[in-house]
Amino acid sequence: MDFIPQMEPNFSSEEADAVYDYMKSGGWVTEFKKSREFEQMICDYTGAKFCHLVNNGTLSLSLALLAVGVQPGDKVLVPNLTMIATPNAVKFIGCVPVFGDVSGDSLTLDMKEVKRICRKEKIKAVIHVSLNTRVGDLTHIKDFCTKNNISFIEDSAQSLGSFYKGKHVGTFGDIGSFSFSSPKIISTGQGGCLVTNDEELSEKIRRLKDFGRDGGGNDSHPYFGINCKFTDLQSVIGIEQMKKLPERVDKMKDTWKRYYDRLNQYSVQSSHGIKIEMFPPNNQEGTSWIPWFVDIYLSSEKVRDNLMVYLKSKKIETRKVYPPINRQKIYESPDQDFPVSNDWAPRGLWLPSSSKLSHEDIDQVCQEIENFFNC
Ligand SMILES: *Cc1c(COP(=O)(O)O)cnc(C)c1O
DSSP states (O other), X not given: OOXXXXXXXXXXXXXXXXXXXXXXXXXXXXXXXXXXXXXXXXHHHHOOSEEXXXXXXXXXXXXXXXXXXXXXXXXXXXXXXXXXXXXXXXXXXXXXXXXXXXXXXXXXXXXXXXXHHHHHSOEEEEEXXXXXXXXXXXXHHHHHHHHTTOXXXXXXXXXXXXXXXXXXXXXXXXXXXXXXXXXSSSOOSSXXXXXXXXXXXXXXXXXXXXXXXXXXXXXXXXXXXXXXXXXXXXXXHHHHHHXXXXXXXXXXXXXXXXXXXXXXXXXXXXXXXXXXXXXXXXXXXXXXXOOSSEEEEOSSHHHHHHHHHHHHHTTBOOXXXXXXXXXXXXXXXXXXXXXXXXXXXGGEEEEOOOTTOOHHHHHHXXXXXXXXXXX
């Protein structure tokens, strides 16, 4: 059997031709017309009014915080289960990440935690992370933030292609952030963008990513800003990738269903000792949920780790779900209790989820999981 990767970017001749044509056209490579075209495609797809491309989905979060007026020393609430980029983007601009536990229903920030923490600490902004594109308490947290004059930012890096209650994930917050790094549903190698419906915030983001420049091409700088610009060379790839997004969304739905139909029978522990928990797809009205990766949760961290080693020996690559942030050395906080993220995350495994995966690959992965448990 061939090696089955956990994920891989998916480029083909369309991207190659677009890059070739662009280079032949004499463009300056840096951000210009092709980037405006790519931004417009993101607006059209997500329904956001404004989109600004930036160099990645981490600095995008720092810029979003600066745009809403967060100052050094301010506290920003983030979930204890997310990619390290979320708290690091907070720390990078001299702010203090405060961690809230996630809910066991979605593994996203728990509304009860938001309320509890905002009662005892002065929180300037909340970053909601749609982890594996699940939204959990998204709209309730947003309403709470609006009422309490707290900025609400969405780290929707994993969620391009997912809609919730008729709106694209990432368009609920004051600002939403996406990433185009290699593992994401579409990629430009590195890259990211911010979306917003607020013209003033949009203008602030534009300045922040371009040295605080007054307008196009001059050297007048009434505002602070750095350089987080994108490139047209990446945008021509992004444009081709955006054209393929609807097809990738369908493919991901199909992949999820095939795994779910086969593995969900083990959600109750069987006589073989196999237990696999999966979150059911969200089928609410107006909601079109696709996972970023297919995630399963085993009965313990040890079973998860052993299964991972076994699958590797069968040339199947998997990836551990992120460790809870309080277990990362840089943020270690042993005196703080995060029962839900510390229970779930160490049992979580991302299965092969590439957009190039075949039905045979999926069946093979499921078969090997069953073999591991001798059933
Ligand atoms: C990928 C990701 C990021 C970081 O994006 P980069 O483009 O790699 O900087 C941030 N947050 C989440 C939730 C992500 O999945």
